[in-house]
Structure formats: C-alpha cells, structure tokens
Amino acid sequence: MAHFTKATSVKDWFDQRLAIDKVEKVMMSEYWIPKNINFLWAMGMVLVVTFTLLLVSGIFLLMYYQPNVATAFDSVNYTIMREVDFGWLWRHVHGVAASVVFLIIYIHMFTGIYYGSYKKGREMIWISGMLLFVAFSAEAFSGYMLPWGQMSYWAGMVITNLFAGGSLHADGLVEWIRGDYVPAQAFLNRFFMLHVLLIPLAIMGLIGLHFAALRIPHVNNQDGEEIDFDAESKKYLAGDKAGSKVMRFANDFMAKDMMVVGIYLIFFFYLVFFHYDFAMDPVNFDPADGLKTPAHIYPEWYFLWSYEILRPFSTNIGLIAFAFAQVIFVLLPFLDRSPNTTPASRRGLFKIWFWAMLVDMIVLTAMGKLPPEGIFSTIGLVAALTFIGLWIVLPFITKMEKKA
Numbered sequence: 001m002a003h004f005t006k007a008t009s010v011k012d013w014f015d016q017r018l019a020i021d022k023v024e025k026v027m028m029s030e031y032w033i034p035k036n037i038n039f040l041w042a043m044g045m046v047l048v049v050t051f052t053l054l055l056v057s058g059i060f061l062l063m064y065y066q067p068n069v070a071t072a073f074d075s076v077n078y079t080i081m082r083e084v085d086f087g088w089l090w091r092h093v094h095g096v097a098a099s100v101v102f103l104i105i106y107i108h109m110f111t112g113i114y115y116g117s118y119k120k121g122r123e124m125i126w127i128s129g130m131l132l133f134v135a136f137s138a139e140a141f142s143g144y145m146l147p148w149g150q151m152s153y154w155a156g157m158v159i160t161n162l163f164a165g166g167s168l169h170a171d172g173l174v175e176w177i178r179g180d181y182v183p184a185q186a187f188l189n190r191f192f193m194l195h196v197l198l199i200p201l202a203i204m205g206l207i208g209l210h211f212a213a214l215r216i217p218h219v220n221n222q223d224g225e226e227i228d229f230d231a232e233s234k235k236y237l238a239g240d241k242a243g244s245k246v247m248r249f250a251n252d253f254m255a256k257d258m259m260v261v262g263i264y265l266i267f268f269f270y271l272v273f274f275h276y277d278f279a280m281d282p283v284n285f286d287p288a289d290g291l292k293t294p295a296h297i298y299p300e301w302y303f304l305w306s307y308e309i310l311r312p313f314s315t316n317i318g319l320i321a322f323a324f325a326q327v328i329f330v331l332l333p334f335l336d337r338s339p340n341t342t343p344a345s346r347r348g349l350f351k352i353w354f355w356a357m358l359v360d361m362i363v364l365t366a367m368g369k370l371p372p373e374g375i376f377s378t379i380g381l382v383a384a385l386t387f388i389g390l391w392i393v394l395p396f397i398t399k400m401e402k403k404a
C-alpha cells in the first residue's frame, strides 16, 4: 500500500487518496492551449454548456412526461405546457437547445475542416466527434417521437421504413425495430428508453473519448503551426508568459471561453423567450393519427441536407446516396491526402472545395424544405450530385497539393 501521512488539511487528505493536485494539473492548470486561436475554438465549450442544458431540462420534463400512446401528447401539451409551474420554460429550453446544438455542431465541424484539425495525430478527435454527431442525430430523432404528435408518428414511420432497404424488402427488420407493424406502444417505449438512458450514456462516454483524444495532439491553431508544447510550457512556467506560444486552460483560456459562452447564452435565452416556435413544427401540435397522413413530411432543419440527398433519386439509388452521406464525413482524415495542416485559405484547390461543400450543403438544406417540384427538384438533384462529386474528387485534388 502507498505511504499515507497525517493530513495537514482537508485538501491534503483528498490529495493523498485521489491525487487531486495531479488531476487538476493534467486537466486544468497545465493543460496547454495555443494563444493563436480565435472565438471559433470556444464552440466545444458552447457544446458542453448546451448539452448540460439539455440534460437538466430533460430531467425536469421527465418528472411529468408519460411514455404512453394514450397520454403522451397530453402530458406534454397540456400537463407540462399549462398545468405545471414553469413547465413551458423547461420545454422551451429543451426544444431550443435540441435545435441550436446542431447549429453549433455544424460550426464546430466546419471550423475543424477549415483549419485541417482532423489531420495526422488528430484523427481520433475527428472520429470521436463524428460519432458524437451520429449519437446526437439519434438522440434528436428519438426525442422527436416522444410528444406523439402527427410529425412524431409519421417521421417515425418514414425513417423506420428506410431500414427495409428498398428492393431488399427487409420488412421483418422494420417490424423488429418498431416492435409492431406500425409505430405504436412498443415503439414509443423503446424510443423513450433510447432517448432518456442509452443514447445520453453513449454521448457522455463519447465526450470523454473526444476530450481524451485532444490531450496528446493538443488543439490546433489558426496557422496550423506545429507548436513544441513541452518547450513553450516550460517557458511559460519559467515566467516568460508573454514570450510563450501557449497558455493555461484554467483559468486563462477558460476566461475567454466563458466570454463567448456568455454571449451565446444571451442569444439562446432570447430564442427561448421570444422565438421558441422556430424549433417546433406546427403539425406536431396535432395528436398522432395513423389514418391521416400529413400533406408534407419533412425532418427538422438539421437533417434536411441528407434528406435532400435521398429524395431526388429512385428508392434504391437514393438509399445508397443517403448511406454515403451519413458515413463519408467520418473518412475525411483519410480522404484528404495532403500532408499540410494549414487553413483552407492557403491550400489552393481545397479552398474552393471547402466553400463549395459549405454552399452545397446550405442549398441542399433549402431544397429539402421545399416541395420536390419543378425547378426545386432540378436544383436538389444537381446539389446532391455535386455533394457526391466533391467527395470523389477530394483525394485527387489534395494529393496534388504541394508540401508547405
């Protein structure tokens, strides 16, 4: 057993047993962050804060929500929204956070792409990030089922139907996922379990992995400069704080992070109090009815780009294109063949690739919301083909890039 001495303070008592000083150094005061980064590097912390808001508001909602097809709709729209004091506030916080978290995830992802933060040594940060994206998508979808409104029911129907695999006709698989022929009680029960337990647990584990993956390569910086963290941190500890290229995570960088988080929270609560309806589909304020199909079934805004990749094609090709869109981002560190970790602005053809991808995904999102008719369906088809084409050319254009 280790050698224990009489503790000189409560902190010392814990330190001898849990090495809290060391943990504090590794994770806070000697976790080194480059100075040369801008506000976009605060998005990770904004995501942590938003996830915490989702957890806390979700726990309050769980006190009154009923996962039963006969009472779920009323437990949300009547009990929580009207009867429980401040129930509406928790629901608005939860709904707005569920939508805004995707906006921040997309900004965080595209920051990583722009600065090449997925390159050599940082692949695991990227892969764990993409797994978080998938887990958040599943979390959002399962949560959308819970109010058991018209959109919950019909979106549940449409998405589970995808598992039939078009001409493969895997109808047995669809029934197995639903636990019934159509979305019903078994379906609601299992999506409730996924939403409140299994997926949040997976998300917490993945956030742990994402942070662990950051520890060795450290975060990237605005110039993609390869910083010698050992030498720079020694300089800092020796007192040359101004000359060192790094700073402590806590409290130095945290103070900057908190400034961005503060501005974000003003924007967030503005939405919660004045524009919460942007995050809620009016069709979902009608209770689920298996005999009345809504005129247009479309997903929330953050899934529209991938929905639009599925829609312009025939069933089988559409499913393949959709599956492609879901997995291709994970492979980015391996498809980008250039050895340079530099911002896209200094990377020749990749600069064009980056902006083309961003604009294309915005066009896909806009077209996904519009009915697939006339010019909209043509633009949707061109944008879907452009998306696939951009991924195919990526290894070639990055291979041609000269070493910086």
Ligand code: HEM
Binding pocket: 040, 041, 042, 043, 044, 045, 047, 048, 051, 105, 108, 109, 112, 117, 118, 122, 125, 126, 127, 128, 129, 130, 132, 133, 207, 210, 214, 218, 219, 220, 221
């Ligand atoms: C809720 C989910 C997520 C949380 C809580 C989270 C948190 C963080 C934090 C705190 C950082 C360090 C600071 C920063 O650069 O912002 C970070 C870095 C990073 N994250 Fe995430 N992240 C999440 C999702 C994602 C997703 C979806 C991706 C995309 C695949 C991703 C990719 C990255 C990359 C590449 C970095 C490194 C940035 C660099 O080295 O400059 N993350 N993340």
